[in-house]
Amino acid sequence: MNPTNPKDRLEARQGDITALAVDAIVNAANSSLLGGGGVDGAIHRAAGPDLLAECRTLGGCPTGEARITKGYRLPARYVIHTVGPVYRGRPEDRRLLADCYTNSLDLAREKGVRSIAFPAISCGVYGYPMEDACKIAVDTCSAYLAVHDLPEKVIFVLFAADALEVYRRRIL
Ligand code: ADP
Numbered sequence: 001m002n003p004t005n006p007k008d009r010l011e012a013r014q015g016d017i018t019a020l021a022v023d024a025i026v027n028a029a030n031s032s033l034l035g036g037g038g039v040d041g042a043i044h045r046a047a048g049p050d051l052l053a054e055c056r057t058l059g060g061c062p063t064g065e066a067r068i069t070k071g072y073r074l075p076a077r078y079v080i081h082t083v084g085p086v087y088r089g090r091p092e093d094r095r096l097l098a099d100c101y102t103n104s105l106d107l108a109r110e111k112g113v114r115s116i117a118f119p120a121i122s123c124g125v126y127g128y129p130m131e132d133a134c135k136i137a138v139d140t141c142s143a144y145l146a147v148h149d150l151p152e153k154v155i156f157v158l159f160a161a162d163a164l165e166v167y168r169r170r171i172l
Pocket of ligand 1: 040084119121
């Protein structure tokens, strides 16, 4: 077990997740895994058509679960596709969003991933309030890193400056 504070292995940055040269980036996908808008569209555009071809073989993914593919033309070696909940203010939204993080980290660890980047899953068209989603993201990843040596580093990539501030405050 890693003796350092797990929060030292978390970082928040502003930018485009498709540009990151990490071992794995996480895609906020929909349950078909056949592409969509937002970060999903950006990842498919940057990775090229072979990503969609591999996704077609997977047969979709239920909410809260995750699937892994290669990164193709992305600088990242792998893409981990996870399906966040559509926010409705139900108690299970929280659990499903936490499951997205834990299941993505499990897949990453199985592949020996040392660095992984997450977008703000469910915070776009799925409507999850950023403050609540950030708590779940940071606390779930922090608890995971406290008991696992891999991944060594988790990077939260935020598109907007206000979202970055929310994450930075939570990580401190
Ligand atoms: P969801 O359907 O899970 O809500 P979205 O893709 O609509 O997913 O949005 C998730 C978050 O990702 C939003 O906060 C959005 O601003 C952000 N986002 C969109 N494109 C990118 C990108 N290229 N890199 C990082 N974050 C992005």
